[in-house]
Amino acid sequence: MTLIDLQRIIIDPQVQLRERRIDNHTVSGYVEAINNGAEFPPVVVFDDGEKLWLGDGYHRVSAYRYLGRTEIEADVRAGNRQDAMVFTCTANVTNGRPMSRDEKREAGERLLKLTTWSQERIARELAVDPGTVSKWKTSLEISRDKVSSTRNGQTYTMDTANIGKQGNQLPVDNRPLFADDPDLDAALDDESKPVCQNCGQVYDGASCPDCRNEQPVQPELPTPARFICGDFASIASEIEPGSIDVIITDPPYPKEFLHLYELLAKQAAKLLKPGGSLLAMCGQSYLPDIMALMTPHIAYHWTLSYQTPGGQSPQIWPKKVNTFWKPVLWFVKGEYGGLWHGDVIKSDVNDNDKRFHEWGQSESGIARLVNDHSLPGDLILDPFCGGGTTGAVAVALSRRFIGIDKDPVAIETSKKRLANGH
Numbered sequence: 001m002t003l004i005d006l007q008r009i010i011i012d013p014q015v016q017l018r019e020r021r022i023d024n025h026t027v028s029g030y031v032e033a034i035n036n037g038a039e040f041p042p043v044v045v046f047d048d049g050e051k052l053w054l055g056d057g058y059h060r061v062s063a064y065r066y067l068g069r070t071e072i073e074a075d076v077r078a079g080n081r082q083d084a085m086v087f088t089c090t091a092n093v094t095n096g097r098p099m100s101r102d103e104k105r106e107a108g109e110r111l112l113k114l115t116t117w118s119q120e121r122i123a124r125e126l127a128v129d130p131g132t133v134s135k136w137k138t139s140l141e142i143s144r145d146k147v148s149s150t151r152n153g154q155t156y157t158m159d160t161a162n163i164g165k166q167g168n169q170l171p172v173d174n175r176p177l178f179a180d181d182p183d184l185d186a187a188l189d190d191e192s193k194p195v196c197q198n199c200g201q202v203y204d205g206a207s208c209p210d211c212r213n214e215q216p217v218q219p220e221l222p223t224p225a226r227f228i229c230g231d232f233a234s235i236a237s238e239i240e241p242g243s244i245d246v247i248i249t250d251p252p253y254p255k256e257f258l259h260l261y262e263l264l265a266k267q268a269a270k271l272l273k274p275g276g277s278l279l280a281m282c283g284q285s286y287l288p289d290i291m292a293l294m295t296p297h298i299a300y301h302w303t304l305s306y307q308t309p310g311g312q313s314p315q316i317w318p319k320k321v322n323t324f325w326k327p328v329l330w331f332v333k334g335e336y337g338g339l340w341h342g343d344v345i346k347s348d349v350n351d352n353d354k355r356f357h358e359w360g361q362s363e364s365g366i367a368r369l370v371n372d373h374s375l376p377g378d379l380i381l382d383p384f385c386g387g388g389t390t391g392a393v394a395v396a397l398s399r400r401f402i403g404i405d406k407d408p409v410a411i412e413t414s415k416k417r418l419a420n421g422h
Contacts, residue, residue, distance in 0.1 A: 001042045003071045006064060007273060009043075010051050010337060011375065015084045017106050022062055027376055027398070030063035043072060044087060046079035051337065053084035056091035066377025066398070086114055090125045104128055108136045225391055225401040225418055229411040232260075232383040235404050236267045244271045244402075245378035246279065248369055248390050250361055253283035258290065264383065265294035265331065271381065272333040277373055280329045281306060281361070285316065287327060294331065301336055304328035306365060307346045328369070341372055367393045374399055388414025 030040070043057025052074075054061065064072050077083075089107035092099055099107070104126050111122050112133075119137065123130040228235050247268050251260045261280065268278040278298060282290050291300070307325045315322055328345065347365030366389050374380060376398040382390040385403030391414055394401040405411050 001073050002076050004045070004052065004074045004076065006061065006070055006072055007275065008052050008337075009045060009054050009061060009072075009074075010081075011054050011058065011061065012081065012084075012340065015053060015055070015081060015088055016058060017088060017103055017110075022058055022376060026059045027062045027066065030059055031066055034063060034067060042075045044075045044077065044091070046081070046084045046087070047076050048080040051081075052076070053079070053081050055084040055087035062376045064377075065375060066400075068377075082114060085110065093125065093127050099126075105136060108133055109140055112137055112140060225395050225403070227385070227388075227391070227403045227405075227411050227415055229405065229408050231406045232267065232404050233263055236271065236383070239271055239381070239402065241270050242273050243379060244276060244381045245273055246277050246370075246374045247272065247381045247383070248279045248366070248373070249382045249384050250281040250386070251384045253285070255286060258286055258293065260384070261290045262293035262297070265297040267383070268331065269298045269333055274334045275337050276333050277301070277336070277338070278329075278331040278333075279304070279369060279373060280331070282327055282329060284323065284327065285319065290329070294329070298331040298333060301330045301332045302343060304330055304341075304369075305344045306369075307344060308362070308365065338373075345369055345372070361389050363389055363393050366390055367397065370394055370397055370399065385414055386410050388417045392417055 034040070040060050043060055044055040045052040046055055055077075057072075057074075061072060079087075089111050093104075108122055108126055108128070111117055111125070115122075117125075119133040120130055123133045126133075228238065247264075249264065251257060251264060261282070264278070264280060268276075272278065280294075294300070304327070305325050306328045345365060345368050347362040347368075370380065370390070370393050374394075377400065379400045379402065380390065380394045381402045381404075383404045385391060385405045387410060388403060391401045391403045395418055403411075403414055405414070
């Protein structure tokens with residue numbers, strides 16, 4: 001077993017089963033157990049020579065990160081991302097949080113695609129009946145023969161099973177559907193569904209349709225938040241260099257504040273951990289100027305489209321434009337080694353929240369940024385925190401938070417907001 005740096009571990013949402021997401025009940029219990037001296041088995045990672053892919057131990061890693069630990073004991077095995085994807089399918093059949101039937105089905109379908117294992121072996125590994133695996137395989141074969149498309153608002157489904165068949169049947173393409181292909185990964189649906197804790201049924205709504213089991217609200221971890229009143233240029237020295245996982249912020253957009261973007265880039269290069277992200281909202285009027293101010297100090301990674309659907313489109317009179325989106329400029333300190341992401345973020349319709357600040361953003365949109373770009377226990381900084389939306393969302397999602405603003409009214413508003421649970 002080896003002690004490894006937590007920052008080196010790649011937590012890829014497409015490696016973890018989609019039906020088996022990080023659960024705050026479990027993380028909270030692990031945090032308490034670790035504080036009481038409990039020892040956990042090592043996590044399992046696969047080393048491809050460049051990256052360490054996490055195969056087992058998602059909740060343990062989250063608990064260690066929450067507690068501020070920098071290292072974790074790991075069973076390091078030779079292998080790549082695909083090896084981790086196979087391993088995670090069977091890692092919790094007999095230990096950890098029990099697998100639901102939907103989790104086992106997803107695992108079985110993945111093993112059918114990725115491996116050459118027999119149906120009997122898959123059944124044995126997942127502790128299910130061989131007939132169940134046979135049904136999964138039949139379902140996969142049917143889905144492979146169906147292609148859907150939408151034209152003029154109507155969906156059409158084509159049966160492709162007989163395409164290319166003339167006389168003798170063509171050889172079957174046995175290449176795995178889950179190959180290391182970014183295009184496939186980006187297309188996978190990463191949204192988790194609620195799972196009934198009584199029967200394991202995936203459902204939509206407030207309760208399981210089979211057993212009507214009402215689902216308890218997941219507890220929030222006791223995440224600390226800290227607010228500092230002062231100018232970011234001078235206050236930044238109070239924050240430990242290299243301690244921030246993600247910066248999510250919305251600086252003021254008018255021309256007289258453009259210099260703040262350069263300040264933000266300079267400080268982010270100091271305060272972020274290696275590989276940490278800076279996500280800075282901005283307007284489009286001065287986008288070329290902002291890029292020119294920031295890129296000399298921190299590496300540009302991508303631009304996200306932050307969309308605000310509904311009837312609240314700002315009118316940019318000098319440009320004669322009604323805009324329903326704004327750029328979120330994504331910069332990274334050093335080399336990015338994190339998760340795959342889509343580049344469109346949508347707030348809920350008409351969720352333009354100005355209750356706490358005239359420039360406030362919606363909790364729904366900020367929550368999607370926080371969820372996509374951080375993990376439970378991560379430390380998030382907003383150096384222009386305004387009414388505290390990023391802080392409120394971060395705390396609700398079990399992240400740690402530091403908020404800075406030079407306006408004492410904004411700081412007090414943010415503190416009260418978090419204290420009242422808004």
